[in-house]
Amino acid sequence: MTMQLVDRIERRRFVGREFLVWLWFESELFDATLSTKEHGSFGLWFERLLVLDAGKAEATRIKGATPAASREAKESLLRGKLPLSAGLHLVLDERESSFTLKAESMSVAGLKLPAVLGPEGDEGPAHSLAPRPAPRRRAKREGREEQEERESDLEREAFYERMHLTRDVESLLEALYREFLSLRLSDAWEGACVPMMRAWAAGQEGLDAEDYRDARARAVPARRRR
Amino acid sequence: MSGQTSRPFVWYTHAPMPALKGSLTYVRYFVDGELPADLSTFLKPIRLRAMKPLDPAEDVAERSGWCRVDEPFATDLAYGDVFFNEYVNLGFRTDRWAIPGPLLRAKLREAEAAVVAKKGRERLSRRERTELKDLVTKRLRREVPPSMRVVDLSWATGDGIVRFFSQSPRTGALVQELFLKTFGLRLVPEAPYTLAARVGLTRAQDKAWEGLEPLTLAREGA
Numbered sequence: 001m002t003m004q005l006v007d008r009i010e011r012r013r014f015v016g017r018e019f020l021v022w023l024w025f026e027s028e029l030f031d032a033t034l035s036t037k038e039h040g041s042f043g044l045w046f047e048r049l050l051v052l053d054a055g056k057a058e059a060t061r062i063k064g065a066t067p068a069a070s071r072e073a074k075e076s077l078l079r080g081k082l083p084l085s086a087g088l089h090l091v092l093d094e095r096e097s098s099f100t101l102k103a104e105s106m107s108v109a110g111l112k113l114p115a116v117l118g119p120e121g122d123e124g125p126a127h128s129l130a131p132r133p134a135p136r137r138r139a140k141r142e143g144r145e146e147q148e149e150r151e152s153d154l155e156r157e158a159f160y161e162r163m164h165l166t167r168d169v170e171s172l173l174e175a176l177y178r179e180f181l182s183l184r185l186s187d188a189w190e191g192a193c194v195p196m197m198r199a200w201a202a203g204q205e206g207l208d209a210e211d212y213r214d215a216r217a218r219a220v221p222a223r224r225r226r
Numbered sequence: 227m228s229g230q231t232s233r234p235f236v237w238y239t240h241a242p243m244p245a246l247k248g249s250l251t252y253v254r255y256f257v258d259g260e261l262p263a264d265l266s267t268f269l270k271p272i273r274l275r276a277m278k279p280l281d282p283a284e285d286v287a288e289r290s291g292w293c294r295v296d297e298p299f300a301t302d303l304a305y306g307d308v309f310f311n312e313y314v315n316l317g318f319r320t321d322r323w324a325i326p327g328p329l330l331r332a333k334l335r336e337a338e339a340a341v342v343a344k345k346g347r348e349r350l351s352r353r354e355r356t357e358l359k360d361l362v363t364k365r366l367r368r369e370v371p372p373s374m375r376v377v378d379l380s381w382a383t384g385d386g387i388v389r390f391f392s393q394s395p396r397t398g399a400l401v402q403e404l405f406l407k408t409f410g411l412r413l414v415p416e417a418p419y420t421l422a423a424r425v426g427l428t429r430a431q432d433k434a435w436e437g438l439e440p441l442t443l444a445r446e447g448a
Contacts, residue, residue, distance in 0.1 A: 001402075001414065008419050014440045015418035021443070080444035099249075106416050107393060111250040155296075156310055159246050163313070163382070166250060166389075178425040185427070185434035194441065201443040 016103035017082040019180050024068050024083065025197050029209050036175040037220060039092065048087035049100065052076040059084065077201040085109075090169065097169050106177075113165045179220045186219040244378055244391040246296070253398060255388040255413035256420060257381070265383060268314065268409060269305055275408045276301045277319045282367035290400050292408070293317040298376040314381040318390070318401050321372045325363060329370070333362050377401070388413055 024046060026034055032045040046068035053059035060076045067073060068086070085102045099111040183189055192215035200207055244250055262268070277291030278301075294300035294307045295315040308314055337358055338350060350358065377392040379401065390401055402413045414420050427435060 001412070005414070009415070009417045012419040012422075012435075012438065013417060015422070015438065018441045019418070021441070077443045078445045080442055082441070082443075102393075104417070105253060105393075106418060106421050107253045109251040109393065113250070155246055159310060159313075159315075162246070162250075163380070167382075167385075170254075174421070174425055177421055181422055181425065181427065181431065181435075184438075185431040197441075198443055202445065 013104040014082075015184070016106050017084065018184065019106075019177060020083040020086055020101065020103045021077070021197070022180050022184075022193075023088075023176065024086070025200055028068070028200065029207060029212060034176070036172070036179055038175040039172055042093075042172065043089070043091035045089050046086050047089045047098065050086045051084045052081040053084050054079070054081040057081065074201055074203060090172065092168065092172060095165070095168075097165070099169070101173070106173075108169070108173075111166065111169065113162055113169075179216075182220040183216060188215045188219040191215070250389075250391070251393060252389045252391045253393055254416040255390060255402070256416065256424060257383075257386045257388060257411050258414050259409075259411040261383060261411075265309065265314070266305060269303070269308065271408045271410075272308060272316070273303055275404060276303055277321070280321045280323060280367075280372050282364060288320065288322040290318065290320040290404055292404075293319045293376065295378050295380075298374060312382060312384045314383060316379045316381075318377045318379050318397075318404065320375045320397070320400065322375075323363075323367055323370075324373045325366050325370050330359075330363065330366065333366060334359055337362050 023034075023044065027045050032043055033041055034044045035041045045066075047065060048063065048067065050062045050067035050073055051059055052062075052073070057080075060072060060081060062068075062070050062073055064070065083103055085100055087098065087100050089098045090096065095114040097111060097113055100109040101107075102109060183193060192212065196207060196212050244252070272292055275292055277293050277298075278289065280286060280289055291301070292303065293316070294303060295317045298317055298319050300307065301319075308316060338355070341350060341354070341358065342348070375397075377390065377397055379388060379390050381388045388405070390398065392398065398415065402415075405411065405413050422435065
């Protein structure tokens with residue numbers, strides 16, 4: 001990598017933290033039902049772990065079923081901390097996944113996918129009961145080869161299925177990031193989002209979700225649905 | 227699948243292929259560069275950079291190379307071992323001599339005592355000591371097996387995305403180097419900046435991006 005690219009990457013790592021706090025804000029404001037123009041509605045909420053810090057200051061690690069709902073979480077925001085990583089739960093097209101999103105690298109850890117095909121889940125290795133003309137040893141060898149081939153095929157199928165599901169999760173995160181950037185890089189960010197996010201962090205009740213939704217819709221360009 | 231599966235004595239730390247089983251922890255890289263029309267031409271450079279086990283006689287403490295994704299001892303790679311439809315799947319294997327410090331120190335003390343007694347001197351010079359340490363290290367390499375670490379890599383060639391199943395920065399730097407040497411293509415790590423470039427910004431957004439200031443939700447005076 002060139003030094004210029006490294007510098008550009010490093011100088012904008014904070015945007016990942018802002019993306020995560022924005023996801024948190026939207027998840028609470030819209031009762032864990034988010035949407036993108038590309039995917040429509042889906043469920044997304046914070047769970048298990050939330051880590052916040054402010055660079056040099058000591059990190060706050062909050063564990064639990066709903067870490068973002070704890071008082072300490074909002075208090076950390078008010079002390080100038082932003083999320084570094086968070087456990088997320090996603091429900092998309094009735095399929096559930098959970099993972100940890102690391103804000104500064106936008107990387108995914110511990111991604112648990114819905115159940116997929118696999119050698120263990122299948123009916124087991126193929127054994128033919130039909131008599132074979134070949135000598136016993138040869139038949140045994142051929143049977144073993146067939147079994148290995150079959151296991152290899154199943155392994156490949158499981159791999160393709162898992163990659164497909166992984167891409168679904170990644171595609172949703174990319175769509176969310178795209179919409180976040182549309183908002184973050186528009187006048188609506190300072191005009192509508194930041195004041196509302198400040199009120200939310202301060203625990204102000206009765207935030208007008210519709211006002212925010214309108215501002216968001218104006219900033220995010222229409223996109224063809226899947 | 228074919229492949230050489232000789233199993234030398236090594237310390238082996240490898241989880242089953244994460245892309246196949248269990249939860250997935252990985253970093254994404256975006257592949258920078260043009261791909262050839264025929265991906266099978268990659269087989270030759272992959273085979274060229276396949277893992278070659280460490281030899282105790284060599285002056286090499288660590289080496290990385292490719293192996294089959296689910297079998298680190300399979301280094302004679304065939305087409306079917308690597309190409310899964312549009313995916314190129316490889317194991318990134320790193321072998322390293324890791325001689326336990328206390329063992330090395332004990333053996334070095336023994337060797338020093340023997341040399342001092344033989345030469346009839348009180349102590350060895352710094353240079354003699356360094357040479358002796360190299361000698362003892364090489365001797366121990368014949369007795370202590372190297373440690374092995376394998377990380378799976380899956381390259382979705384259609385999307386131009388590599389998923390590397392480790393989040394260690396050091397291992398990431400090593401795989402970027404080997405990938406460039408093998409394929410002549412650069413791996414650009416995913417980050418807020420590189421993902422923004424990938425999803426695409428308009429000219430106005432690009433300008434706003436350049437002037438971004440970090441958000442704070444801190445209460446005044448905090």
